[in-house]
Amino acid sequence: MSKLRIAVHKFASCDGCQLQFLNLEQELLTLAERVDIAHFIEASSDLGEGPYDVSFVEGSVSTPEEIKRIRQIRQQSRQVIAIGACATGGGIQALRNWGQHEAFLKAVYASPEYIDSLEHSTPFSDHIRLDAELWGCPPDQGQLKRMLADLMAGVTPFVPGESVCLQCKRQGNVCVLVAKGEPCLGPVTRTGCGALCPYQERDCYGCFGPQAGGNTTALGRRFLGLGLSPEAIKHRYRFIYNWAPAFREASQEWESKDITYTPLPSKKEGEWS
Numbered sequence: 001m002s003k004l005r006i007a008v009h010k011f012a013s014c015d016g017c018q019l020q021f022l023n024l025e026q027e028l029l030t031l032a033e034r035v036d037i038a039h040f041i042e043a044s045s046d047l048g049e050g051p052y053d054v055s056f057v058e059g060s061v062s063t064p065e066e067i068k069r070i071r072q073i074r075q076q077s078r079q080v081i082a083i084g085a086c087a088t089g090g091g092i093q094a095l096r097n098w099g100q101h102e103a104f105l106k107a108v109y110a111s112p113e114y115i116d117s118l119e120h121s122t123p124f125s126d127h128i129r130l131d132a133e134l135w136g137c138p139p140d141q142g143q144l145k146r147m148l149a150d151l152m153a154g155v156t157p158f159v160p161g162e163s164v165c166l167q168c169k170r171q172g173n174v175c176v177l178v179a180k181g182e183p184c185l186g187p188v189t190r191t192g193c194g195a196l197c198p199y200q201e202r203d204c205y206g207c208f209g210p211q212a213g214g215n216t217t218a219l220g221r222r223f224l225g226l227g228l229s230p231e232a233i234k235h236r237y238r239f240i241y242n243w244a245p246a247f248r249e250a251s252q253e254w255e256s257k258d259i260t261y262t263p264l265p266s267k268k269e270g271e272w273s
Contacts (some may be wrong), residue, residue, distance in 0.1 A: 004152060007039035007052040009073055011066050012058030012067030012093060012121065016138040018042045018058050023141060034152060044148055050076030054151055058095055060086040067118075067127055073130040081147070081157070082124045085137035089209050090243030093121040097243055123244065132157045137207040137240050140192040151176045160191050163211045164204050167195040176203050183223045183236055188214030190248070205239060210246035230254045 006020055009105060021028060024045060031037075038048035055077035061067055074080055085091050096104055100120040104114035134147060143159060152159040164186035168175065173195055177184040182203035186195070189204055191210040197204045210216070218239065223233045237251040 004035040004053045005038050005220045006035050007055045009057045012062040013059030013086045014250050020138050052077045054079045056081050056083050058083050060091050062121045079131040081132045085240050086135045089241040090121050090123050094243035108140045133165050135209045136192050161212050164191050164195050167191045173198045180227050207240050209241040209244050211264050216250035230257045
């Protein structure tokens with residue numbers, strides 16, 4: 001049986017998602033015995049050309065050249081899997097999508113006329129068909145290993161889609177939204193992080209992206225009841241996964257609301273605990 005031929009490609013990103021492969025350490029050496037890692041510029045200068053069985057793609061599409069490149073990768077690959085927040089939701093750099101692109105270019109670059117940049121930073125799903133998506137900033141190593149095992153077994157990769165709330169229940173975490181009145185995004189965020197922030201008694205800020213079917217409107221109303229302004233609620237959704245459709249629409253919903261509200265008194269030490 002021939003080895004799977006794997007490639008890892010970088011687009012506009014911080015490289016953190018690729019590093020999750022390298023962070024496998026000893027397990028990566030075992031993986032290298034079972035698959036052919038043909039193209040992985042973060043790990044080796046020995047870069048093999050396509051075709052590939054599986055291409056992992058990290059980052060977002062931010063330039064015209066990147067549109068061409070992701071389409072070429074799709075043509076060269078039997079399966080294409082997006083990894084990380086930038087790849088699946090546009091990432092932090094998608095915050096520019098809410099502003100004036102030309103104004104940003106002039107503010108950052110001395111000669112903006114030489115910059116060939118798209119107005120919007122977008123996930124790969126806007127440009128090609130994807131076979132799977134591994135969410136998170138960065139993706140969870142356990143989920144990454146599960147996906148690699150599924151690929152080597154020839155089965156459809158499994159990615160959990162339930163909310164962070166379920167993980168909190170399994171771990172016995174006290175609900176920071178109910179018990180402390182923190183504006184936690186856990187009810188509408190997909191699991192994978194190990195409920196790290198609620199475990200530390202902090203509110204989830206949605207770094208694994210929106211859970212399918214999450215009720216962002218109801219959660220926004222709950223935040224309003226906690227004393228958050230519509231502007232603050234908008235910014236809760238407009239962060240790492242700000243361009244993912246569910247969070248994008250939620251932020252637009254609260255941006256458009258003209259609500260008269262009375263802020264609650266500031267929370268005192270020990271209150272709501």
